[in-house]
Amino acid sequence: MQLQVNNSPFSQEQAELLNRLLPTITEAQQIWLSGYLAAPKQETVDPALQNTPGTEVSSQNDGQTATREVTVLFGSETGNGQMLAEGLSEKLVAQGLKVATSAMDDFKPKGLKKVEDLLIVTATHGEGDPPDNALSFNEFLNSRKAPKLDGLRFSVLSLGDQSYEFFCQTGKDLDKRLEELGGERLYPRVDCDLDFDEPAAEWMEGVLESLRETQKTGSADEETPLTELLEAGAGIKQSAYSRTNPFKAEILDNWKLNGRGSNKETRHLELSLEGSNLEFEPGDSLGVFPENNPELVEQIIDVMNWNPEEIVPASKKGDSKTLRDALHYHFEITILTKPLLKQAALLFENEALIELLEPERDDELKAYLDGRDVLDLIQDYPPQEVSASEFVQILRKIPARLYSISSSFKANPDEVHLTIGTVRYEAHGRDRTGVFSGQCAERTEPGEMLPIYIHRNPNFKFPADQQAPVIMIGPGTGVAPFRSFLEEREELGAEGKTWLFFGEQHFASDFLYQVEWQNWLKEGVLSKLDVAFSRDTAEKVYVQHRMLEKSREFYQWLEKGASVYVCGDEQSMANDVHNTLTTIIEQEGAMTKEEAEVYLTEMRHQKRYQRDVY
Incomplete structure (x- = not known):
């Protein structure tokens, strides 16, 4: 039996979450949940509803009430930040604390003055930029409108990738700005590389310990392991397999x-x-x-004159493998990062490498890192008597x-x-x-x-309303999620209008899934298809040019509530598409550029403008 909005006190989003969750829970879980909800004097929200923006969750044990409220905000591009934030919220609730959790841009910034304990989990996107769902919050915090935050306690968990120049920059900037506004660190910021499980767990425990010291929290329930919290998804039947157990x-x-x-x-x-x-x-x-290329693995071993069957440490947990297997399956050997070179300089005792890391040679270092791998490093800066076991310990886990x-x-x-x-x-x-x-x-x-x-990618979700119009922009392999979406609509018999913009180099050789798009057009699963093949014309034509050609109709779709989804390359395509969207809204809606940007920002807040870019 499906829960309907018109016969319940729930919003459309909440009803959809419940309808996905309820069929998956066991009888024992139903009994526990009924008792949990029936507990006297306890304002609670089902954990499955914590994705709802602005959700407040409170838990009280033995009649004790937390004296301060904890606000958990996340900025997440691919979903890791959101999963960590929700896992943290569950831990906080288990400690008897009152918790409010939301994406940064779903949080009303004027309420920041009232926040007592603020915990932020954020990724960094592109060249040190905030994720899409944290843009407005970051802009407000760095504006003159930002309030003084004396009395605020905060801590930041920052997610990033050390192969990028601006590693964890958004988290670093937020941490610095909150301090400038008068906030006091509840616990030091932690910056995580791609393998974030252990540092994230340590940060959470550190935050919880700091809160325990200053708040009366009642007896804690048995805590769920972080890995289980990360893999939990509202309405998704749980599998024994996960990122930590593939x-x-x-x-x-x-x-x-x-x-x-x-x-x-x-x-x-x-x-x-x-x-x-x-x-x-x-x-x-x-x-x-x-897996790394076995030829590259053998080249590294040969240059260093190591024994490929030597047993070396393969993880911080004490696992051991042969050197060949460790380099083949466990360690990143195709990308150089600044932290890796700093560790290598200490280990190799190579004066030329040490000199390369001098601050005044930073531009030269950036140029060296571009396009080189571990084989280049050991050939260009040969180490002095370094064992295989020592060497692998400076390598990061292959992500x-x-x-x-x-x-x-x-x-x-x-x-x-x-x-x-x-x-x-x-x-x-x-x-x-x-x-x-x-x-x-x-x-x-x-x-x-x-x-x-x-x-799971909660930041790239298609409308639950099958009648809602959808515009999809996906050149090249960026068309992948739209094939998934249309295949599902065909299976469900959905009838809402859909419009796909696809681009590649040549019509004859690069029209990916051509027959499927054409069949879906005939069947009505796909309402409109516009294509751009950049190398088939004297002047290159891309998807944004096709959008401009149909600007009036495109804007009419927006005005009728269409959601826009963009998937693909971030550096050029996604920016060009964003600028084209702004131009279409500006021209067809008779707006200024600033008004068009506000229009797009509002679409993003309504989850009608979503991007999966890389």
Whole structure:
């Protein structure tokens, strides 16, 4: 039985969450939940509803009331920040604290003066920028309107990637600004690289300990491990497999989508989910743990004259592997970062490397890091008598690669499909490939197994209302989530209007999934399709040009409530599309540029403008 908004006190979003959650819970969970909700003098919200912006959650134990309220705000691009923030909120509630949790941009900034304890979890996007759902909050905090925050206690958990120059910059900036406004650190900021589980858990425990020292919190319930909190998703049946325990999926098929004469190599990969109990929704991603190229591994071992069968530490937990296996499966060897070079300088005792890290040579260092790997490092700056065990301890764990899922779970419940562009380039005298895209193109055959997990992306979710119009902009492999979405709409028989903008180089060789789009057009699953093939005309034409050509109709769709989804390259395409959206709204809506930006900001707040860019 489906819960309807018109016969309940719940909002549309809350009803949708409940309708996804309730069929999945066990009888024991139902009994526990009924008792939890029936507890006297206790204002509670089901944890499944914590995604609702501005949700307040409180828990009281033994009649004790927390004297201060904790506000948890998150800025999240791919969903990690949100999952961590929600996991933290559950821990805080278990301690008997009153908690309010929301995305930064869903929080009313004028209420900041009233906040007592503020905990922020934020990612950094692009070149040191805030995530999309944290832009307005950051702008307010750095404006003259920002209030004095004397009496505020705060702590920041920052997520990032050390291979980027502005590592964890958003978290660093927020931490500094809150202090400038008069806030007092409840616990020091922690900056996390891609392998964030351990430092995030340490930060949470540090925050909880600081709160315990200053607040009366009653007896804590038994805490849920962080990894379980991270994998919990409202309405999603839980699987035993996760990022920390990936499922070994069999490769069912792997073929090249491009035709003859193409300059590109785009692979379509199909994996079996049979026996995994994994589920996903359109907009979610698949995490894949890749393997390094065995040729690169052997070259590193040969240059260093190491024994490939030597047993070396493979993790901080004490796991050990042969050197060959550790470099092949466990450690990042294809990217150089500044922190890695600093550690290498201490270990290698190479004077030239030490000099490269001098502050006045920072531009030279940035240039060196670009496009080089561990083999380049040991050849350019040979270490002095370094053992394999010492060396691997300065390497970071190889991170999973995330790919937008290009199939529908409802249409293909035992499979998951990926659309992967193979990265090939020449740099510093050597031919190179992307880690997993190269593995997929050159060393992956049907019947082999890949370690995978489902990565929820709550910031790229399609409308629950099947009648709502949707505009999708996805050049190249950015079209993947839209294939998932339309495949699901076909399965469900949805009738809402849909409009796809797709772009690639050549019509004849690069029109990815051409037959499927054309069939969906005939069936009415896809209402409109506009394409741009940049190399088929004398003057290059991209998706943003097609948008401008249809600007009047595009704006009419917006005015009728259409949601806009953008997926693909951030550095050029996503910015060009954003600027084009602003231009269309400005011209067709007779607005100033500032008014058009406000229009887009409001769409983002309404979840009608979402991006999955990389």
